[in-house]
């Protein structure tokens with residue numbers, strides 16, 4: 001499961017950065033095109049956090065909508081799947097929506 005490895009990476013990064021403090025809240029940015037389900041991520045996060053400094057922390061997920069620009073006509077379109085073609089038939093280049101990163105965390 002993809003979310004499990006993502007959650008475990010987030011927990012590890014936060015526990016490392018906390019430097020022994022307890023983590024209260026973690027805010028992550030998840031792009032619409034990152035192929036990560038927020039519900040599954042939340043579940044895996046709680047599981048991975050057990051027994052670490054991140055245990056019991058709240059996970060805030062900020063979803064970033066997908067957006068792409070067209071190489072042919074220069075148009076900007078909303079994108080909800082990683083693949084798409086512009087109305088003009090041009091190739092779409094994803095400019096936003098692949099984010100998967102920790103934005104901030106709150107420690108005690």
Ligand SMILES: [Zn+2]
Nearest residue numbers: 070073086088
């Ligand atoms: Zn186009």
